[in-house]
Amino acid sequence: MGHDCSKVLSKVFLVLDGEMTEEEEKSFLKQIQECSCCLDHFEIEKEFKNFLQQKVEKKCVKVETVSSIKNKIKNLALA
Numbered sequence: 738m739g740h741d742c743s744k745v746l747s748k749v750f751l752v753l754d755g756e757m758t759e760e761e762e763k764s765f766l767k768q769i770q771e772c773s774c775c776l777d778h779f780e781i782e783k784e785f786k787n788f789l790q791q792k793v794e795k796k797c798v799k800v801e802t803v804s805s806i807k808n809k810i811k812n813l814a815l816a
């Protein structure tokens with residue numbers, strides 16, 4: 738069977754970023770489930786994206802903390 742893994746995997750990010758239609762996503766998921774290589778790769782990318790998202794969320798919390806500290810200092814200076 739002519740299955741081109743690199744072609745399939747080039748679409749992984751489209752799926753993960755939600756840039757595919759529901760139909761496209763369905764047929765993509767069907768395709769990768771028939772190939773352990775593609776499926777493995779998809780799982781890795783998914784984990785990686787989750788990891789990055791968690792990092793970004795943590796960063797956001799940090800930025801908020803920094804700005805709230807800055808506000809406190811500003812309030813103190815004004816008082």
Ligand SMILES: [Zn+2]
Pocket residue numbers: 740741742745772773774775776
């Ligand atoms: Zn494959």
